[in-house]
Amino acid sequence: MSEFKCKQCGNCCLHLAVCETGKANEEDISRWESEGRYDILRWVSIFDYGKEGRAGDFLWINPKTGEDANRCPFLRKVRNQNKYKCLIQDTKPEFCRQYPEDQEFALKTGCKGFDQK
Secondary structure (H helix, E strand, O other): OOOOOOOOOOOHHHOOOHHHHOOOHHHHHHHHHHHHHHHHHEEEEEEHHHHEEEEEEEEOOOOOHHHHOOOOOOOOOOOOOOOOOOOOHHHOHHHHHHOOOOOHHHHHHHHOOOOOO
């Protein structure tokens, strides 16, 4: 994969439908519970799979409507700049930490992290 450098364009978080809704793993959910991050947990549909553990099938489900969010609820535009910041950067889910899977996937979201400019 070419060298990737995040340029804070926000496209990965603004275009969730292209990414397909991500999932939170059991470690994400446990971490958010121990951190008291109910602001995050309320946007996750959590299913208990018994012996197989828990999983957050579907990140960023609007707690008021039950519908998929069109964009990440924790993304904010940086004032007076064409950049975005993640409000949960230090505890974001594994799904987000692994972005992008590859350059082709990044291009689907309009990611600018592979631009050499």
